[in-house]
Amino acid sequence: MKATGRQVFDHIARAVAQEGSEVCFALMGDANMNFATRLSEQGTRMIYVRHEHCAVAAAMAYARKSGQVGLATVTCGPGLTQLMTALPAAVRAHLPLVVMAGEAPLKQGWYNQGIDQAPFVTATGARYRSLHWPERMPTAIRDAFLEARRDRVPVVLGIPFDLQNLPWDGGDDLPAPSVQLLPQPSAIPPNPADLNAAADMVGGAKRIVVMAGLGAVEAGAGEACRALSRKCDALLAATLPARGIFAGDPFNLNVAGGFSSDIARVCFAEADLVIAVGCSLARHNADGGKLWPNAKVLQVDTDPVAVSQGRIAAEAHLRADARLGVEALTAMLEDRATEWRTPALAARIASEPADGSRFAVEPGLHDPREVVSALETHLPADWQMVNSSGHCSYYFAHMPSRPWDKFLTIREFGAIGNGTSFAMGVAAACPEETVVLFDGDGSLLMHVQELETMRRHEMNILVIALNDGAYGSEIHKLRADGLSDAGAVFGRTDLAAIARGFGIAGETGTDLADLPAMIARFAKTGGAAVWDVPVSDRVYSPLIRR
The missing domain is CATH 3.40.50.970 (Thiamin diphosphate (ThDP)-binding fold, Pyr/PP domains)
Structure with missing residues (x-):
């Protein structure tokens, strides 16, 4: 093909820019600085941080807050090894990230910053993809964004910087961006038989807490959970990442887990059923099993689990979209007489401190x-x-x-x-x-x-x-x-x-x-x-x- 006058890093930057991440968090070095400069010139806002860990950690928060794929770039070797704390956090938080990392030059027999980078990344649970064929790099970049979006996982791309600096001999065309290929499945309604079993379980419970997680937030299930709680005389709570989904509700216990307030712990101890809506049911969410010692768990989720982080997390499951599952369950139930959602309990929730312990605070210092x-x-x-x-x-x-x-x-x-x-x-x-x-x-x-x-x-x-x-x-x-x-x-x-x-x-x-x-x-x-x-x-x- 005829030479275009561009280099490989020019086309890499074009492929990344069309993926739509408006911000890139960067710390430049030999193996990524040319690409990062071109990406900036493509219109991506660059935030140049002082430490590589901070580039990926900032991209995590950006992904959570914006709904886009978080984007960061670091150099090879020591630039990449600095990411070993941020990547497992992003994996466990199910955050979609793409990290454009350099790799040592292929043409050299030895390079002082050269290491086998893939084992470092895969040990964290993130994905590592080496890009060693220039003409395939734009497609591989698109596929990395697709993988990050679909699997909600960090994907690190390692590109040797001598390959980045080669003349670009391919054409001007780019592959279709990942958003055009991403599956758009419809929300999953509950199976009728599963719904009947769930309704029977709720009908046999006396003290119920409806607990929402990030899945409920993303499905827009907040109001549906409130309606369910009103119908079955239940209280409300949220996992720590979803805290605030029920802000302002008089029967909101706020955080469910190790961070639960005094009154929340009292109420959870009385519960005999927790309806977990869009929750991963992590260990801290149940305070290691101590938060609701007398309750069974009904999980409403598109990907329900039995065991999570080494403990039995749920005894019953309703496979469904969080909002559709809760709405269907609510429609199955009869209005229950108010016994738990009393004005007296609402007053306690509103007035009692999260932690009522007393401490002697030294003069000049704050509690x-x-x-x-x-x-x-x-x-x-x-x-x-x-x-x-x-x-x-x-x-x-x-x-x-x-x-x-x-x-x-x-x-x-x-x-x-x-x-x-x-x-x-x-x-x-x-x-x-x-x-x-x-x-x-x-x-x-x-x-x-x-x-x-x-x-x-x-x-x-x-x-x-x-x-x-x-x-x-x-x-x-x-x-x-x-x-x-x-x-x-x-x-x-x-x-x-x-x-x-x-x-x-x-x-x-x-x-x-x-x-x-x-x-x-x-x-x-x-x-x-x-x-x-x-x-x-x-x-x-x-x-x-x-």
């Missing part, structure tokens, strides 16, 4: 529960909230007025240090909105360099860090075991001063009465900022106590 309560009261309702991981994330999960579409939580791998990345992903997906990141000092310090990325890309992100001067989960576990906590205590770093050093605003929250004025100032100025809120290290969550 983290009071901090979160004040933020729940004063933060604007239309701001996007991002909850990080670590000890502090329990407290921030209990902001009951915040609906699902304004509150992001990704905790499937249990790693701290992701907060700044998740906030950047949400900011990229919602560029016109204000983003608030809730984080701990230990987590923030792990990737504090991304404050500079926020400033450089003019992101509107307020970071609120609970600063206990330690790794919160670890100090409480060490103390409970009678061991020294010295290895987990590092002192109260001046996070506000660090923020100012990166060129953004930094304040210390010494008085919660100042919050309304601080919020008003930030709403007026925007940009990026860090609020350093000193909290007591003597207050610990019910999850840690258990």
Whole structure:
């Protein structure tokens, strides 16, 4: 074929750009910088981060918030090995990602950054595809996006950079993009026999909790679940990733799992049936089986499971789309007399604190529960909230007025240090909105360099860090075991001063009465900022106590 005057990386960039991911999170090196430059010139918005892990973690949050495939690019060797924490988190959260990674040049017998990259990626549960034939690369890229979309999994593409730099000898045509090939199956209605069995099970139960997961969110089943709960005198709850789907309902117990409130645990203990709608029924969702000790589980899902993460997760199943299954089940039932959904219980749910334990808080420090309560009261309702991981994330999960579409939580791998990345992903997906990141000092310090990325890309992100001067989960576990906590205590770093050093605003929250004025100032100025809120290290969550 006649030479086009372009190089392979030009055509790779065209193939990626037509897949429709509007944002790419990147850290450039020899093996991806030419491709990344061309991708930017194709119109993709590039967010240039300071660490490769943060590129993929930001793409995770972007995928969850935007509904698009998250896109990131890193170089070969050490660029790729930095992804080993983010990839398993994306796998377990079922997030569709494509990572464009370089590979060592094929023409060289030895390259100092060359390693066998595939085993690293496949060990995380992600997919690895080597692209070693230039003319097939556009189709292989399309197939990777199709795989990510259909299987909801990260796919890493390794492309040797000497191949990327070859002249492009193919034609100008591109394969059809993945969205044109993606199957569009209709929602699955329930089987009538299965529906009758499920209705009999519900009819024989006395205390029912309708629990929704991300499958219910994606199917638009929230209102159907509310209608089911009203008809069968049931309470409502949500898995942690779906928290907020029932915000505002007087019988919403909020989070079901290890993060459940005191009143939620009381109610779940009374339940004899949990109807799990669009839930994967992970171990934490049931608090290892301790949350509903007397209840059977009826799972409504397109892919029901019997065993999940080493435990029997459900005794009965209704294979169906979350919304269609719940609506059909509701239609089968007779209205039940109100016994559980009483005004007295609604009053308890509304008034009782998530954690009623008492602690002696040192002078000059805050109780983290009071901090979160004040933020729940004063933060604007239309701001996007991002909850990080670590000890502090329990407290921030209990902001009951915040609906699902304004509150992001990704905790499937249990790693701290992701907060700044998740906030950047949400900011990229919602560029016109204000983003608030809730984080701990230990987590923030792990990737504090991304404050500079926020400033450089003019992101509107307020970071609120609970600063206990330690790794919160670890100090409480060490103390409970009678061991020294010295290895987990590092002192109260001046996070506000660090923020100012990166060129953004930094304040210390010494008085919660100042919050309304601080919020008003930030709403007026925007940009990026860090609020350093000193909290007591003597207050610990019910999850840690258990």
